[in-house]
Amino acid sequence: xxxxxxxxxxxxxxxxxxxxxxxxxxxxxxxxxxxxxxxxxxxxxxxxxxxxxxxxxxxxxxxxxxxxxxxxxxxxxxxxxxxxxxxxxxxxxxxxxxxxxxxxxxxxxxxxxxxxxxxxxxxxxxxxxxxxxxxxxxxxxxxxxxxxxxxxxxxxxxxxxxxxxxxxxxxxxxxxxxxxxxxxxxxxxxxxxxxxxxxxxxxxxxxxxxxxxxxxxxxxxxxxxxxxxxxxxxx
Numbered sequence: 001x002x003x004x005x006x007x008x009x010x011x012x013x014x015x016x017x018x019x020x021x022x023x024x025x026x027x028x029x030x031x032x033x034x035x036x037x038x039x040x041x042x043x044x045x046x047x048x049x050x051x052x053x054x055x056x057x058x059x060x061x062x063x064x065x066x067x068x069x070x071x072x073x074x075x076x077x078x079x080x081x082x083x084x085x086x087x088x089x090x091x092x093x094x095x096x097x098x099x100x101x102x103x104x105x106x107x108x109x110x111x112x113x114x115x116x117x118x119x120x121x122x123x124x125x126x127x128x129x130x131x132x133x134x135x136x137x138x139x140x141x142x143x144x145x146x147x148x149x150x151x152x153x154x155x156x157x158x159x160x161x162x163x164x165x166x167x168x169x170x171x172x173x174x175x176x177x178x179x180x181x182x183x184x185x186x187x188x189x190x191x192x193x194x195x196x197x198x199x200x201x202x203x204x205x206x207x208x209x210x211x212x213x214x215x216x217x218x219x220x221x222x223x224x225x226x227x228x229x230x231x232x233x234x235x
Contacts, residue, residue, distance in 0.1 A: 001063075003029050003054040006070060008047050008111060011095040022065050023095050024052055027108050031098040034065030046091045047115060048072050074119045082228060083118055085221040086127050090114065092217050093134060097209055107137045124225070125189035131201045132186070140164065140208045142200075144186055147171055157182050164204055198222050 007026030015021045015035060022044075023033045034054050044050060049071040056063030077083050090111065098104065110126075110133040117126035135141050141164070146153045148165035149172075158167040158179035172179050180200050184191035202222065206214045 001056055003032060003052070005029055005032070005054075006049065006051050007032065008049055008091075008094075008115070009044050009067075010046065010091040012044070012046075021062075022067070024050065024065070024067075025094050025098065025104075025108065025111065026052065027105070028103055030102040030104050031094065031100050032063075032065070033100060034063040036065045036067065044069060045072075047087045049115070073115065077118060082221070082224050083123065085217060085224055086114075086118070086123070089215070089218040089221045090127070090130060092215055093131070093205075096215070097134070097138060104137050107133055110134075122189075124194055125185070128185065128194065128197055128201065131198075131205070135164075135201070135204055135208075138209075140204060142166075142186075142204070144182065159200060161203065195222065195226055198225065 003026070005026040005028045007024035007029075009022060010025050010031070011021075011023035013021045018038050020036050020038055021033070022036050023031060026032050032052065032054050034056075044067060048069060050067040050069055052068075053066045054063050073087065077087070094111075107130075110130050114123065114126045114130050117123035132142060142159065143163075143165040144156065144159070146166065147156060147168035148160055148163055150168055150170070152168045152171075155169040156166040157169045158172040158176065159165070159182050160167055161178070161180060166182060167175075167179055180203075181196065183193040183197040183200065185194045185197040199222070202214055202218065205218075
């Protein structure tokens, strides 16, 4: 079996002195894992966009990957610790949660949007949309369009921690201590409650996939964002 596709590197581990185990998130085949030779002429790192050629005798085998760099993240990324954490968080979530050889075209487009946003200062909203889309693609998406109780589309100010659905002010008032406030940042990139939105996404990610133990690199990213809140432009 052979695969020719483009994808973002989301994991690399040493296998031997001259070989690596690589994992790419590809456009047509989702997560693709394979072995590759270490190359000083063609080095890659997390979220580098590459053209890959994967081959194996059977589709369930590890296979071998050849890769050619198409585009690297901006050089300024190396001097921005917060952005580096975002890259590591995206890579860790994708490499941990995606099914191998299963396409996620919508999610791939969202990762590309984050990739482009990392070239500038206004990237956090794109990152939030990535996590929100990731939950949707894995079957645990948030429904913020109407009230879970009444069906109303106005005055949605809460989120249910059980269902991930919005709740209007009237229906939620008696249970407000058990509900999440609905952050405006989910819809408004200029809102200033981004940490609250990321907290809610973390809750549903850890609840559904990490046995209530948050992914360490993602937690470090959120801590960093909280520390630098006054220096981040939301969009």
